[in-house]
Amino acid sequence: MADRARLRGPEPVTVELSINHRTRILEIEPRTSLLDALREQLDLTGSKKGCDQGTCGACTVWVDGRRVLACLTLAITCEGREITTIEGFSDGRRMNAMQRSFIKHDAFQCGYCTPGQVMSAVALLDEGHASSDAEIAE
Amino acid sequence: MTAVTNQTISQPLDRVDGPAKVTGRARYSAEIPLPGTVHAVLVGAVVPSGRTNTIQTGEAEQVPGVLAVLTHANLPKIAAQPRLFPSLFGHAAVGETFFPMQDDVVHYAGQPVAMVVADTLERAQHAAGLVHVSYHTAPSTTTLEQGRDRAYEPGRIFGGLLPGRMERGDPDSGLAKAPVHIDRTYRFAANHHNPIEPSSTTAVWEDDRLTLYDSTQGITATRLTVAELMGLPSSNVRVLTHYVGGGFGAKAMIWPHVALTAIAARYVGRPVKLALTREQMFSSCGHREEQEQHAVLGAGNEGRVTTLRHHKLSATSPFDDWAEPSLNVAAQAYSYPNYQGSYRLVRTNTMTPTFTRGPGEASGMFALESAMDELAYELGLDPIELRLRNHADADPLTGNPWSSKGLRECYQRGAERFGWRERNPAARSQRDGHWLIGSGTATAGYPVPAFPGLQPQRARARLYADGSAVLQAGTQEFGTGVATAMTQVAADGLGVPLDRVRFDYGDTELPNTAPAVGSAGSGMVSSAVHSAATSLRDQLVAQAVAQAVADSESPLHAADPSTVVVGDGRMMLRDRPETGETYSELLQRNGVEDAEALGSWQPTGMDTGYALTTFGAQFAEVAVDSDLGLVRVRRMVGAFAPGRVLNPKTARSQLMGGMLWGMSQALPEGTQMDSRMGRWANASLGEYLVPVNADAPEVDVEFVEVREDVANPLGVKGVGEIGQIGAAAAIANAVFHATGHRVRELPIRIEHLLRSA
Numbered sequence: 020m021a022d023r024a025r026l027r028g029p030e031p032v033t034v035e036l037s038i039n040h041r042t043r044i045l046e047i048e049p050r051t052s053l054l055d056a057l058r059e060q061l062d063l064t065g066s067k068k069g070c071d072q073g074t075c076g077a078c079t080v081w082v083d084g085r086r087v088l089a090c091l092t093l094a095i096t097c098e099g100r101e102i103t104t105i106e107g108f109s110d111g112r113r114m115n116a117m118q119r120s121f122i123k124h125d126a127f128q129c130g131y132c133t134p135g136q137v138m139s140a141v142a143l144l145d146e147g148h149a150s151s152d153a154e155i156a157e
Numbered sequence: 158m159t160a161v162t163n164q165t166i167s168q169p170l171d172r173v174d175g176p177a178k179v180t181g182r183a184r185y186s187a188e189i190p191l192p193g194t195v196h197a198v199l200v201g202a203v204v205p206s207g208r209t210n211t212i213q214t215g216e217a218e219q220v221p222g223v224l225a226v227l228t229h230a231n232l233p234k235i236a237a238q239p240r241l242f243p244s245l246f247g248h249a250a251v252g253e254t255f256f257p258m259q260d261d262v263v264h265y266a267g268q269p270v271a272m273v274v275a276d277t278l279e280r281a282q283h284a285a286g287l288v289h290v291s292y293h294t295a296p297s298t299t300t301l302e303q304g305r306d307r308a309y310e311p312g313r314i315f316g317g318l319l320p321g322r323m324e325r326g327d328p329d330s331g332l333a334k335a336p337v338h339i340d341r342t343y344r345f346a347a348n349h350h351n352p353i354e355p356s357s358t359t360a361v362w363e364d365d366r367l368t369l370y371d372s373t374q375g376i377t378a379t380r381l382t383v384a385e386l387m388g389l390p391s392s393n394v395r396v397l398t399h400y401v402g403g404g405f406g407a408k409a410m411i412w413p414h415v416a417l418t419a420i421a422a423r424y425v426g427r428p429v430k431l432a433l434t435r436e437q438m439f440s441s442c443g444h445r446e447e448q449e450q451h452a453v454l455g456a457g458n459e460g461r462v463t464t465l466r467h468h469k470l471s472a473t474s475p476f477d478d479w480a481e482p483s484l485n486v487a488a489q490a491y492s493y494p495n496y497q498g499s500y501r502l503v504r505t506n507t508m509t510p511t512f513t514r515g516p517g518e519a520s521g522m523f524a525l526e527s528a529m530d531e532l533a534y535e536l537g538l539d540p541i542e543l544r545l546r547n548h549a550d551a552d553p554l555t556g557n558p559w560s561s562k563g564l565r566e567c568y569q570r571g572a573e574r575f576g577w578r579e580r581n582p583a584a585r586s587q588r589d590g591h592w593l594i595g596s597g598t599a600t601a602g603y604p605v606p607a608f609p610g611l612q613p614q615r616a617r618a619r620l621y622a623d624g625s626a627v628l629q630a631g632t633q634e635f636g637t638g639v640a641t642a643m644t645q646v647a648a649d650g651l652g653v654p655l656d657r658v659r660f661d662y663g664d665t666e667l668p669n670t671a672p673a674v675g676s677a678g679s680g681m682v683s684s685a686v687h688s689a690a691t692s693l694r695d696q697l698v699a700q701a702v703a704q705a706v707a708d709s710e711s712p713l714h715a716a717d718p719s720t721v722v723v724g725d726g727r728m729m730l731r732d733r734p735e736t737g738e739t740y741s742e743l744l745q746r747n748g749v750e751d752a753e754a755l756g757s758w759q760p761t762g763m764d765t766g767y768a769l770t771t772f773g774a775q776f777a778e779v780a781v782d783s784d785l786g787l788v789r790v791r792r793m794v795g796a797f798a799p800g801r802v803l804n805p806k807t808a809r810s811q812l813m814g815g816m817l818w819g820m821s822q823a824l825p826e827g828t829q830m831d832s833r834m835g836r837w838a839n840a841s842l843g844e845y846l847v848p849v850n851a852d853a854p855e856v857d858v859e860f861v862e863v864r865e866d867v868a869n870p871l872g873v874k875g876v877g878e879i880g881q882i883g884a885a886a887a888i889a890n891a892v893f894h895a896t897g898h899r900v901r902e903l904p905i906r907i908e909h910l911l912r913s914a
Contacts, residue, residue, distance in 0.1 A: 030221075047279075048277070048279050048280075050279055050283075051277075051279055055278055055279070058187075058188070059196075059277070059278055062190050063181075064181070064184060064185075064188035065180070065181020065182070066181070067185075067353075067354070067402070068187075068355070068432070069353045069354065069355070069402075069435070069842070070435040070841070070842045071434060071435060072435060072841060072842070072843065074841065074842040074843045075353060075842050077353060104181070105180065105181035106180075106181050108180065109180045114176060114179060114180060118176075118179040118180060121175070121179045122171050122172065122175035122176065122179060123171065125171070125172065125806050125807060125809070125810050127175075127178060127179070127636070128403075128635075128636030128637070128638070128807075128810055128811070128814060129352070129353070129354065129400070129401060129402045129403040129404075129635050129636030130174070130177075130178030130179075130183055130400065130402070130636065131185060131352075131353045131354040131400075131402030131403060132353045132402075133178050133179055134178075134179070134180075134181040137179055155851075156850075156851035157851075
């Protein structure tokens with residue numbers, strides 16, 4: 020994968036991504052981050068840009084089921100992997116238990132970092148790191 | 158007057174925009190899909206003072222996809238420079254009276270000196286790095302310490318609204334006669350707001366009409382400011398903002414990047430999107446200024462404070478006399494007859510400071526409430542008892558009664574919830590292993606916005622023949638919960654079920670309301686929405702009972718409107734609820750598709766004969782590592798009396814967020830100036846620390862009910878700032894109680910406490 024990437028660019032190249040189980044074809048420069056590809060090319064704006072430096076977590080998505088910071092991930096390196104964004108959680112208006120809990124407990128205000136927090140929280144449960152408040156804080 | 162039977166106000170309802178936010182469907186200002194949008198990136202000055210020498214743009218212009226490289230040499234000039242005036246007043250409201258890229262002068266590091274527009278964000282960012290700027294650097298002043306000798310007393314501050322000096326009674330003689338003095342200086346690092354959504358603007362031109370999608374706390378302020386800067390009729394500028402990712406004051410005033418985006422869009426003839434980087438957020442939207450405050454209390458041996466002298470010295474920009482108003486609530490917090498307050502400023506090479514959550518009072522009440530705690534220890538009095546002995550039964554500034562207060566109840570209820578009475582009053586008396594445990598308290602206060610010159614607040618209500626309703630007001634929602642609370646106000650005012658009402662906001666084409674600043678939002682907008690909704694209700698009831706028109710089929714024909722009640726969309730006689738009909742039946746029978754009413758409300762001025770201030774009490778427990786000086790806040794309790802609470806769930810979140818802001822002000826937050834470079838040294842979220850969920854202690858919010866009849870029709874005093882005020886002082890006071898060491902500087906750092914370990 021890395022070898023292929025090195026041979027492509029720096030001009031825009033065709034990149035094929037699987038996002039929320041849909042194949043998306045993009046013409047992007049290899050330096051394009053996954054976050055900018057999602058937001059600026061694919062109109063998947065649920066993943067947020069808060070810092071663009073990997074410190075805030077608002078851009079958290081899953082790649083092959085693992086949490087990654089989309090601002091620090093190059094889109095081209097995600098070829099052949101399955102990307103899940105917040106838009107992949109709900110078709111239309113249905114919500115999962117985590118999303119409903121966020122609403123019930125008013126766990127957000129402006130909501131800008133909420134999709135990243137939801138992505139992270141669901142993964143945290145799946146990873147088995149949520150047995151206590153202390154473990155979650157860790 | 159017609160009564161309403163259903164009641165959703167004061168119910169803890171879930172946010173109406175919750176589903177959009179948790180599913181990612183909510184679109185913030187940089188997320189509006191517009192065909193043909195291109196991207197702008199700003200290039201900031203790297204020196205704090207001087208002039209640009211050469212700006213080489215050739216290399217950047219060669220980058221494929223670059224549409225323009227704008228500098229002072231080719232950027233179209235602004236038409237006029239609006240004055241700096243707080244956006245609350247509803248006029249044009251620049252954050253600073255300097256507009257960049259008009260000439261080669263550099264006033265502060267980060268000031269835009271060039272702007273690149275390209276077809277993709279990657280190309281614009283890359284080309285921005287290829288703009289080569291050289292400077293003639295001049296000596297700079299960027300800290301209070303560097304400019305202390307050149308401090309001056311401004312005639313007025315805060316857009317000319319506040320005097321630079323205030324006095325009552327005889328402070329000199331008051332201090333001379335007082336047997337006990339507390340004479341202390343408190344220092345504050347600069348703070349940056351750091352909303353998680355960086356400010357962004359997307360500008361679209363259609364002939365000479367401009368549409369801006371802007372992350373702003375005040376769409377009308379954006380409209381009027383950009384119109385004035387660009388010489389456009391106000392009616393030609395439309396501003397939309399449906400979701401704002403936090404503001405905290407960073408988006409309360411209108412900063413140069415907004416108009417720069419509009420200028421760039423006109424220049425390239427395409428929609429242009431500009432999103433500031435996190436680093437640029439530290440030099441683009443103002444900040445809370447570096448400051449120090451000298452507080453002198455004079456008191457009798459029994460604890461009666463007779464005099465407060467409160468002087469502030471703070472940094473401002475080279476061109477504006479800005480100081481956040483730190484002295485207002487402190488001047489009226491207790492019943493001292495003698496008072497003197499003054500502001501002094503130092504011109505520094507930074508941008509103009511601005512509103513930051515709890516503007517002014519967050520720092521002013523830290524100084525006062527720290528000094529009060531010192532006085533309590535000096536006199537051997539319980540800190541709450543000292544405050545009760547100095548309770549102001551009327552406003553000491555004017556002698557006017559409070560419109561509502563509730564402070565005594567806040568102390569009492571907060572102390573009960575916190576367990577204050579179980580505390581050993583001696584400093585450094587409690588331990589938990591190697592942790593030193595302490596608790597502290599402080600008074601909270603924040604003014605209710607009531608000034609002459611506020612604009613009328615307007616809203617529109619429309620009810621359709623199918624029974625659904627829409628309420629419209631041009632307000633902004635950045636997480637306060639205003640959209641939810643206004644849906645409740647609308648439902649109750651109209652007498653229709655909540656799920657039949659939609660609240661529309663965030664568009665300058667809607668009736669105008671105030672910006673969401675200064676804890677004004679819910680009080681101002683609810684007044685307009687309530688007015689519109691009840692006007693429409695009364696209009697429909699009048700139609701139902703009308704005798705003049707030939708609608709004798711109406712079951713309420715010829716009834717006295719005062720005997721009619723409304724609930725669930727149905728008008729009925731109070732005594733005989735079976736007699737009545739729904740709004741829908743009335744409209745459909747008359748072949749009318751909708752009914753509409755406007756509502757307006759003129760905000761309260763200062764001539765009410767009452768003092769309008771919101772009060773509360775803060776409590777904090779800290780643990781300080783006796784070896785390392787680490788401070789951990791274990792729990793916080795806040796009791797507040799904000800008048801009518803429209804939605805306790807969202808109000809609690811506001812107050813909790815405010816309290817955590819106070820914790821943040823006390824412990825991690827501070828922007829450090831590198832005075833050698835003249836640049837902020839920690840302009841990132843990795844180095845400018847704010848608490849995350851894992852840092853948040855247990856936060857307990859208590860509402861104290863007070864009846865408020867003066868502020869506005871629904872008696873709402875606001876919850877936007879009061880949660881923060883006093884929280885930092887409660888924590889610093891708790892640190893003293895834990896360690897016996899008084900820290901008079903924010904943020905409190907480990908090195909302040911190492912020698913106490």
